[in-house]
Amino acid sequence: MTTGPITVPFIIAIGVGLAMVRGDKDAASDSFGLVALCSIGPILAVMVLGCFFSPEEATYEQVQVAYVYTMADVVREFTVELPSYATKVFGALLPIGVVFVAFELVTKRFTARQNVRMGIGFAYTFIGLVLFLCGVGIGFAPVGAQLGGQLALSEWRWMLIPIGMVIGYFIVKAEPAIQILNNQVAEVTNDAISAAAMNRCLQIGVAASVGLAMVRAMTGVSIYWIIIPGYIAALVLSRFVPKVFIGIAFDSGGVASGPMTSTFLLPLCIGVSEALGGNIMTDAFGVVALVALTPLIAVQIMGLAYRVKEKRAERETNDSLSDETIELEEASK
Template sequence: MRLKKQLKEKVMESVTSVLPITFIVFLLSITVVPMETGVMVLFLFGAMLLIVGMGLFTFGVDLSMILMGEGMGVSMSKAKNMLIPILITFFLGAIITIAEPDLQVLANQIPSVPNLTLILAVSVGVGVFLVIALLRILFKIRLSILLVIFYGIVFLLAALAPSDFVPAAFDSGGVTTGPITVPFIMAFGVGLSTLRSDKASSEDSFGLVALCSIGPILAVLLLGIFYQPEAVTHENTMVSVNTTVEAMHAFRVELPLYIKEISLALFPIIFAFALYQIIFKRFGKRKLVRALFGFGLTYIGLIMFLTGVNVGFMPVGQLIGSEIGGSPYKYLLIPIGMVVGYFIVTAEPAVHVLKTQVEEISNGLITQNMIGNSLSIGVAVSVGLSMTRIIFGINIFWILIPGYLIALVLSFFVPPIYTGIAFDSGGVASGPMTATFLLPLAMGACEALGGNMMTDAFGIVALVAMTPLITIQVLGFKTEMQRRFTKRRFQKRVEQMDDVITYYD
C-alpha cells in the first residue's frame, strides 16, 4: 500500500512537471507555429509517455539506484586500503558513463573522432574525476578550490582547441551526466559522507556530479586538439508526419530501438550491483527484492521516457525553432525560449532526484521549491542567452567566461553546501529534455536564420549547465545574509535585555 502511494505521488509530480510545457506547445501551435494533426498527436502521445515514464523512473531510482549508490559509498569509505576503493570507484564511474545513452548521441555528433575512442576517453574522464571526488570527501578538500583549478585548465584547453569544436565539448559535460549516471553518483556521495560525523559531512555529499561533469569536457577538448576535427554535425530531426496513423507508426518503429539501448545501458549497472552484493553481502533478502523491483521500474520508465522525448519532443522542438526563426518575428525566440526553459527543467527526471536529496540532507533547510525555482530561473536565462547568441552570432566565450568567473567567485562567499548543490545542478539540469527539445529548438532557429550550426546552435547545453551555478549560489548568498541579519538582531535584543537587567540591578 505504501509503495502504491509513493508511485502515485511520483506520477502526479510528473503530471505537474510536464503539463506546463505541453500547454505552451499547444498555445504556440494555434498562434505562431501551426502544426499538422499528426505532429501534434506525436507530441501529445510523447507527453503521455513522458509523464508515466518519469513517474516510474523516479520511483524505481528511489528503490534501486540510490540504495546501490549509498551502499557502495559506505563500503568505500570503510575500506582500510585506499587502492581498492580508488580502483572500484574508477571502474564504476567509467562503466556507468559507457552505459549512458546520451553518450552515443554525443559520439555521433563528432565524426572526426572515432566513436569508440570518444566513448572510452569520456568514460575515463568521468572515472578519474569520480576518484578525485572520492579523495576530496575523504581528505576534506574544499570543492571551490578544485573547481577553480580544473575550470582554469578547461578554459586553457578551450583556447587551444578548434573554435568550431568548443561548444560541443562544453555540451558534453551536461550530456554525459544524464538520467542513469546522476542518481547513482549523487547517492554514492551520500554514502561516502555517511560515516563522517563532522559538520561538513552533509556539505561534502554534494559536488560529485560537479566534478564528474568536468571530466568529459577535458576529454573531448583533448581529443579536439589531438584530432583537429573540421566540423561537428548533427542529425536533422525534422519529420513529416501528417496523420495519426503515421504518428503511431513512428513510435512503433523507434520503441524496439530504445528497448535495446536501455537494456545495454542498465546491464553493466545491474552486473556491478550483483558483484558488489556477492562480495560484501550488504543487503538482506527484502532489500534485494525491492532493489530488483526498482531496477525493473527504472528500466520500463526510461524506455517510455526516452521514447517520448526523442520521438515526440525532438521534432516539435526543431519545428518551433525553424518556424519562429524564419518568420518576421524572430526576436520572439528570446521570450518564448525563456518561458520554455523555465518550465522544461522541471520535466528532467534527475532534477526530482536532486531536489529530494537536497531537502533530506539539509533537514528541510533547503526546500524542493527553493531549488526548483532557482533552477527554473537559471535555465530560463540560459535559453534566452542561447537564442540571443543565435540571432546576433555572439561567441560563446563572451558568456561562458564571465559566467563561470562569477560562479567561481561566489563559491568563496556562500556556504559550501550551496556550492556543491549549484555545481551538481548544472549537470542535472542539462539532461535528456535539454538534448531532445532545447537543442533541436536552437538548431531549427539557427538553420532558419542562416547561422553557423557548430558555433551558434551548439553550446545551449553548456549554458543550461552554467546558469544554475549562479542562481543557486545567489540563493545561498541571500539565505546566508538573512541568517546573519537575524543573528545580529537577536544578539542586539539580548544585549538590550542585559542592559535593562543591569539597570534594575
C-alpha cells in the first residue's frame, strides 16, 4: 500500500529516466521493477515491528455511514473532512516540491515555461488527490464495510465471491497509478504491450484476488495457503517469460494495491469477517497482499503468450524464407 498515486509516478519516471541515460539493449526491461523493490522495505519493517509487539487481542470499531438527507448534508460532511485531507496531501507533496526547487536553483536546467508547467502540475496533483482521497475515505470505506456485513448475514452469502470479483474487475479502472503504469509500459515498449492489454490483464488478476479474499473472509483459511504457492508460481514463471515482463509484472502488483483497494476492498472484507464472527486481523487483512500477488501471475502469463506468438511469427517467417529460397534454386536450375 506504500506504492500509491504519489510515489508510483515518480518511481516509474525515475526508472524510465535512468534507462534513457543508459540506452543499451536491456535498458527498457531494467526500467521496471523499482516499484516492486520499494515494497520490500515496508514489508520487512512492519514484520520487524511485530517482533516488539504482542497484542493479546485486537479490536475494530466499524466506521459508520453518515446519514444525509439533503445535498447540504453531503456538502457539510465533505467540508468538515476536506482540511484534514488537504493537510496530509500537502505534507506528502511538499518534500517533492522542495527537491524540485533545490534541483532547479542549482542546475537551472528547465526553461521558464517548463517551470510554469511543473507548478501547474503540482497544483492539479494537489487538488485531484485531496478530492479523490476525501471521496474514497468518506464514502467508500464505510459503505464497503456495511455492504460486506449485510451480504455476509444474508442467505445469499455465497454471492460475495462473484460480487467481489466483479468489484475487483472494475475497480482497476479507478486506480490512478495503474493508468500511469499502463501508459508508461505502452510508451517504453512502443505499443508492443498496449495499455488496453495491460489493463485487461490486471482486471482479471485483481478479480481473481478479490474472489480469494472473499473466500478467506468467509472460511478463515490461512493466507499462507495462497501467498506461498502464488509467489512460487510467479518465480517459476519468471524463468520462462521475456525479461521485460518480469519487471512489469512485479511493478503491477504494487501498483494494483492502491487507495481504492485499501478504502473499499479492505473494509468490505472487514465487514464480512466481523459479521461472521471471524478474526479480523487474520481473516480480513491480507486482501491487499492478494491484490498485489495475482497481477504478477496474470502479467507473466501474458508474457508467455507473447513469447509463443513471437516464436510462431518467427517460425512462419523462416518457413516463408525457406520456400522462397527453394523456388529461387529451382528457377536457377
